[in-house]
Amino acid sequence: MAHIKKIPVRPSKADVEALSKFSPATIHEAQGRRGALSSRIKPVDYRMKLCGPAFTVKCAPRDNIMLQLAINYAQPGDIIVVSAGEYEEAGSFGDVLANACLAKGIGGLVTDSGVRDSLQLRDLGFPVFSLSLCIKGTVKETLTSTNDSIVIGGELVHPGDLIVGDADGLVVVRREEAAEVARLSQAREDAEAGYIADYKAGKSVIEVSKLEAVLKAKGLTVEE
Numbered sequence: 001m002a003h004i005k006k007i008p009v010r011p012s013k014a015d016v017e018a019l020s021k022f023s024p025a026t027i028h029e030a031q032g033r034r035g036a037l038s039s040r041i042k043p044v045d046y047r048m049k050l051c052g053p054a055f056t057v058k059c060a061p062r063d064n065i066m067l068q069l070a071i072n073y074a075q076p077g078d079i080i081v082v083s084a085g086e087y088e089e090a091g092s093f094g095d096v097l098a099n100a101c102l103a104k105g106i107g108g109l110v111t112d113s114g115v116r117d118s119l120q121l122r123d124l125g126f127p128v129f130s131l132s133l134c135i136k137g138t139v140k141e142t143l144t145s146t147n148d149s150i151v152i153g154g155e156l157v158h159p160g161d162l163i164v165g166d167a168d169g170l171v172v173v174r175r176e177e178a179a180e181v182a183r184l185s186q187a188r189e190d191a192e193a194g195y196i197a198d199y200k201a202g203k204s205v206i207e208v209s210k211l212e213a214v215l216k217a218k219g220l221t222v223e224e
Contacts, residue, residue: 044115056083061090064138069146092113095120115128
């Protein structure tokens with residue numbers, strides 16, 4: 001049965017802002033190497049970034065009617081996250097719908113289907129992450145629901161979870177863990193800044209990464 005639902009619980013604006021400061025790679029590492037969506041889903045343009053609450057929707061393959069309804073009911077800042085069965089041979093989203101998203105202040109689109117009009121999407125700057133680029137059109141037939149938990153890119157995404165993306169890929173953060181993950185991400189960045197400072201001071205990779213004992217245990221020998 002088709003049913004339009006809102007995001008049940010939204011993350012705070014403070015949590016969204018805090019996580020937006022960090023890359024998906026940093027967040028992924030900081031939260032215990034969890035939450036990375038499939039590396040096959042990439043931005044249309046490497047400069048595109050997004051961070052916001054997931055407005056989830058499940059679409060039938062080669063059918064974008066629910067995507068259009070999601071755009072209609074999403075709120076400013078939402079990231080529309082579409083599970084469409086990893087169907088690459090469809091251009092389910094393009095420049096016309098991107099303009100609709102921009103007019104509403106939607107924060108981005110993530111889909112495991114294809115999109116088209118890539119040149120126009122790059123010019124518009126609306127963040128779009130997709131499984132493929134494909135010119136093939138879609139139908140508008142199958143009604144489902146919005147804001148149920150979905151699986152996309154091998155990860156479970158609940159409505160209201162935070163989605164963060166950049167040129168390297170996408171990561172999902174549970175809404176209730178957002179503040180702690182932001183804290184851990186900052187700690188990781190601080191540590192990495194220390195490593196860089198050590199390299200600039202002349203320390204070796206082995207010293208900075210504390211590999212001496214590991215390499216000795218593995219029997220590494222080095223010719224002089």
